[in-house]
Amino acid sequence: MNFQDRSVIVVEDHPFQRRMTLRQLGQLGVEDLLEAAHGREALNLLMARHAPVDVILCDLDMPEMDGVEFISHVATNRLARALLVVSAMDSAILHTVETMARAYGIQVLESIPKPLTAKLLADRLERLEEAGQAPAPADAAGEPGADELRRGLESREFLTFFQPKVDLATGQPTGVETLVRWYRPGQGVLCPGAFISRLEAEGLMDRLTEHLLRQSCLYLHAWEERGRTLEASVNISMTSLRDIAFADRLQQVVLDEGCDPRRITLEVTESEVMTELATVLNVLARLRLKGFKLSIDDFGTGYSTLKQLNSLPFTELKLDQAFIQAAPQDPRSRAIVEASLELAAKLGLKTVAEGIETRQQWDFIHASGCQEAQGYFISRPMPGHQLPEWLALWEAPETRPAVGRSSGHGRRPALDLPAFARAGA
Ligand code: C2E
Ligand code: CA
Ligand code: CA
Numbered sequence: 008m009n010f011q012d013r014s015v016i017v018v019e020d021h022p023f024q025r026r027m028t029l030r031q032l033g034q035l036g037v038e039d040l041l042e043a044a045h046g047r048e049a050l051n052l053l054m055a056r057h058a059p060v061d062v063i064l065c066d067l068d069m070p071e072m073d074g075v076e077f078i079s080h081v082a083t084n085r086l087a088r089a090l091l092v093v094s095a096m097d098s099a100i101l102h103t104v105e106t107m108a109r110a111y112g113i114q115v116l117e118s119i120p121k122p123l124t125a126k127l128l129a130d131r132l133e134r135l136e137e138a139g140q141a142p143a144p145a146d147a148a149g150e151p152g153a154d155e156l157r158r159g160l161e162s163r164e165f166l167t168f169f170q171p172k173v174d175l176a177t178g179q180p181t182g183v184e185t186l187v188r189w190y191r192p193g194q195g196v197l198c199p200g201a202f203i204s205r206l207e208a209e210g211l212m213d214r215l216t217e218h219l220l221r222q223s224c225l226y227l228h229a230w231e232e233r234g235r236t237l238e239a240s241v242n243i244s245m246t247s248l249r250d251i252a253f254a255d256r257l258q259q260v261v262l263d264e265g266c267d268p269r270r271i272t273l274e275v276t277e278s279e280v281m282t283e284l285a286t287v288l289n290v291l292a293r294l295r296l297k298g299f300k301l302s303i304d305d306f307g308t309g310y311s312t313l314k315q316l317n318s319l320p321f322t323e324l325k326l327d328q329a330f331i332q333a334a335p336q337d338p339r340s341r342a343i344v345e346a347s348l349e350l351a352a353k354l355g356l357k358t359v360a361e362g363i364e365t366r367q368q369w370d371f372i373h374a375s376g377c378q379e380a381q382g383y384f385i386s387r388p389m390p391g392h393q394l395p396e397w398l399a400l401w402e403a404p405e406t407r408p409a410v411g412r413s414s415g416h417g418r419r420p421a422l423d424l425p426a427f428a429r430a431g432a
Pocket of ligand 1: 170185186187198199200203216219241242243244274276304305328361362363364381382383384388
């Protein structure tokens with residue numbers, strides 16, 4: 008078979024391997040050939056073309072820009088029809104990239120190990136679908152239907168992001184909050200506000216929660232292998248708490264993954280802890296008995312009652328970001344934050360301030376006696392494989408040198424998060 012009408016870009020940092028690959032592609036008849044030493048160079052070349060290239064052939068371990076970020080740019084700008092990864096060392100990263108590419112309508116060709124041979128290359132190029140099946144253009148969002156949600160769950164389009172939390176007294180990272188993102192085909196990355204209520208309405212929320220809990224356990228292991236013992240907080244929906252068997256299922260997930268439930272905090276939004284109180288109490292109490300910790304999320308908003316706080320077995324109080332953000336300049340918000348912290352202390356609850364975006368808010372909350380902090384000032388949510396790098400770079404503001412104090416990441420360069428992580432908070 009001759010691949011004369013195919014266009015391919017080879018992104019490879021080793022000059023010798025790049026030349027070898029280009030030669031092999033030339034021998035297969037590919038005439039429209041581009042080469043780049045790294046992601047940035049490749050993006051410049053691709054942006055300059057009038058049409059998407061047929062195949063991007065790359066290694067995910069690239070200098071300048073990591074493979075995840077590179078593919079996210081390719082995908083959002085529709086710069087290629089298909090992706091062919093050569094030698095992915097880390098299957099979790101490969102999976103993330105492939106899911107993301109597919110979600111954007113890019114065909115994913117089966118990855119090939121190194122050394123690359125002309126035979127393998129020909130095999131993959133043959134599988135490239137015909138030109139008519141180019142990436143689907145982004146259409147207007149619209150509410151996702153039950154079938155689409157189900158398919159999304161089955162094809163693992165829902166991905167876990169993690170936002171770090173730090174101990175305010177020591178500055179040390181203590182854990183993460185697990186937040187879901189949906190790579191909806193043709194629509195890019197959707198934040199939970201766009202689909203959680205649909206999942207709940209379709210009775211699919213438990214499946215997602217169990218998936219996110221499992222992923223959280225897997226990542227806790229992965230980070231631990233790299234020397235960091237962390238905890239994870241997983242959000243649960245009120246709809247799940249109306250089902251008596253929910254506690255057993257969550258326990259099973261955690262045990263299946265060899266994880267200790269005491270390292271998992273389940274966050275429940277306070278405004279929802281209202282209906283069917285008897286069942287909710289039963290489920291929450293059983294979750295506590297099994298070792299899970301329980302956090303009352305967005306504390307201070309809407310429907311809170313002190314009675315609930317008294318009757319439900321919470322271990323943590325999470326202050327709502329609206330109060331945290333307003334507190335430094337607004338005396339009323341400050342009073343609410345201070346009263347909540349005092350209440351939590353008297354009830355023996357751990358306290359977490361979320362939504363910290365500025366140094367001023369950090370300083371306020373640092374002086375307030377709150378125990379943990381979370382927010383963009385510390386870090387945006389990120390894919391799990393990026394966390395070790397963030398942990399290595401993180402410095403609490405107090406320990407940073409005076410120069411560059413206003414930046415969120417201290418004296419070392421800010422992490423180069425993929426575009427979808429930056430946009431996805
Ligand atoms: P939440 O539980 O209050 O989560 C915190 C939200 O605030 C997240 O939005 C996070 O990205 C965002 N955030 C964090 N730091 C900052 C900051 O400094 N400034 C600002 N402006 N925002 C910040 P996200 O991920 O869009 O999630 C929105 C909500 O969706 C969550 O609010 C949670 O209630 C719900 N959610 C997310 N993931 C799940 C899930 O797996 N299950 C359930 N049931 N709900 C989820
Ligand atoms: Ca939460
Ligand atoms: Ca919250």
